[in-house]
Structures are given as C-alpha cells and as structure tokens.
Amino acid sequence: MYLSFRQRWNRHHVIRLRHRRKNQFFAKLDSNIQKILNVLTDMSGNIVQVMGLLKTAVKESGTNQFHTRFTNLQFPLSTEDEVELLETSLVQESRRDSFVSLVTRLMCDDCKTSMKYILGYILQPELAVKFTLFGTAHKRSILTYKFYRSIKNALTSKFLSSTMTEKSLVRIYDSATQGFFHDMQDKLNKRYIRNLASKDKSTLASASVCLTFGCFIYILKNHIMHALNENQTKYLLILILLSCVYRY
Template identity: 40%
Template sequence: MLRTLLKSVSELSTKIDKLIFLCQRSAMGVIDRRTEEMDSDAIHFPLRTHEELRSLEAALDNKKYRDHFVARLRNLMCDDTRKSAKACLQYILSPELANIYTLHGTRSKFGISKYKFYSTVQSALCSHFRSASCPEKEILHAMATASQAFLHDARNKVHKRGWRSKERLASQALSDVTNIINDTSTST
C-alpha cells in the first residue's frame, strides 16, 4: 500500500514537473502553441539571465531557428576569426551573464563550451572561414582564444572597472536617498 502511494506521488511529481516546464517555455514566448515553431523575436540579445540562455538552448533544437540564428551571427563576422568570435559572443552574452562562465568550467563557474550556442557559433565560424589556408583546427583555436579574452573582459567590466549592474545602481540610489533624508531630518 505504501509503495503504491509512493509510486503514485512520484508519477504525479514527474507529470507536474513536465507541465511546469511546458508552461515556462510557452510563457517565455519560445513556442507558438498551434504551430510548434520557434518565435525568433522572443529571445532578445544580449542574454542577461541563465533562464534566457536556457531558452536559447531550447530554441536551438529547432532547425529553422538555428538557421535564423546562424544568419544573424554571419552578419557579425568580419575577416578575422578572433574578432568574429568575440563579436558573436558579445552579441549573445551580456557581461553580467558572461561573468559566471569560463571556457571549460570550474567548480564555481559553468563552462560555455558545453552549450549548444557555443557549438553553433563554432560551426558558423568554421563554415565561414574554412579553406585550404585556414583549417578547422586553427579556427577552433581562434574561437577558444577569443572566448577566453571575451570572458576575461566581461569579468573586468563587472568587477574591476566600475561596471554597475541595475541591482547595484538601484541599491546605491536607495542608499543615497536614505542618506539625504537622514541629513535633512538631522539638520532641522
């Protein structure tokens, strides 16, 4: 009897998790309910949260969306592989989001090389630059170098060079207003 009850609860929990996942995806505008096609305008770049990144990852499963995404990336590319790779990453990730990543991941940070968007950028670069004089191995090395430079620059922007996120600006503004109110109340 107890086993049956536990099994039923487990099945119900699984079904609820699936339902929540579908509701979240449809609420983010990733899926049109009638056609099951991806809405290419639902995801706004640069991505600012991990949830937006997950939406992009889900959207990249759709071939039409992936082709549209690669076309966007090709518009950012120039004659240099490193500059093109960095431009693509800057287009996709905001500095705040990039700050929580490294190329291959560490104990405290995620690795961007494990994501579909990263492999999509790699394949777009390879198809754009591959030739007899520029083998795929060289392109992948340039992508890795540019990725590390981009992630390092993002960390510098967020931590060292006075980059202030919206939350930090809001808390600073609240602190300033509180100080002004305290100053005016003590002077009267």
C-alpha cells in the same frame, strides 16, 4: 528733546520712505523667488522627460530583437533562464538556421574579432562572467551549449581554408572566448570601482551642499531678522524652502 513740526514731519517722512522701500524690496524678492520656483518646476519636468527618453533609447539600442521566430528572446541575454530558452529553441532546425543566419551577419573579416563580437552581442557582461571555456566548480563550460557550437560551425564555414585549418580555428576560438570572458570580468570590476567612486563623490558633494546652504541660511537669517517684523517672517521661510528645492 523738543522737535519742531518740520523735524517731526521729516522724521515721519523718512520712516515711511524706509517702510515703503522695505516693502518694495520684499515684494521684488517674493516675485523673484516665485520665478525661480517656476523655473525649477519646469526644469524638473523636463529632466523627467529626458530621463524617460534616454531609458527608452538605451533599452531599444541595447536589446535587439533576434528574429520573428524568437519573439520571447532579446539580445543580449541577461539571465541563465534565457540561455536555456535559446538552447531549447535551437533544437528545431528552422530556428537553428535562423540563429546561424544572424551569426553570419555579425561576422567581420577577422575570425577572432568575430567570435568576441558575437559573444558580446548574445551575452550581457553580468551573464557572461557565469561561464568559462572549460568550466569550474562555480561556472559553466560554454563548450556544452548549442548556441556556442552553432557559432563555431558558422565561423568555420566562413574561415576554413587551405591556409586556415580546422585545428587552427579551434585554437583561435578558444583564445577569443577566454579573452572575451576576461574582458567581461574586467569590465564589471571597473564598473564596480566607478560606482564606488561615484557614491563617495556624491556623498561628499551632498554634505558640502548641505553645509554651504546651512551656513548661508544661518547668516542670512541673522541679517534679515533685523529688518523683518513678525508679519514678514514668511520671506525667511520661503528662502529656506528655496534652498531645500535647490538641494533636491
């Protein structure tokens, strides 16, 4: 088929215009991808900083320094070795007095509530479930520990009165202590269930994201490969890399 000069020129002009638009499209795409990668990099850095601050805040709020004489201990205690260290410290009268002063500051106007709160201040849930009131074959009796007796003595000094006998207080202590251990066990059980649910949800979400991006890349590849020549395949690789960065 014979084409005139003008027709050939017009055809050449259209082809050049298409190539120019295609190059502009990929130049803009490359610029946008670079901007997105920069944003993701900045976000990842900010997330690391925020997580570090959160960990520091949780650590500072969750582990209160006991007293200058007890610089090796931080409450709540997390191991049985720390409990033994506290027991050893309470042999000295000055440290026992300091411990009683701390317990007194933690009290409220209700005896039972005070006992639960003090025990929660001293023992982490993971450690608390290793104790019971009277002890079992696998758990220790908290009645044998000096720190528990010191707590009871401090509570008795505050709440003992004509209407609240020592025998009544002992029953309240026992009930509050058993209730505390029961609450700690429930707390750990609920935490375990939440962790399982969170892992299952995270696994499903990860699989969904991978499948979605896999389909997206496959469809995008089929559409773009028609417009790409061999020298422009880097843009497809950039898109795949972007999806991986977004995934992680």
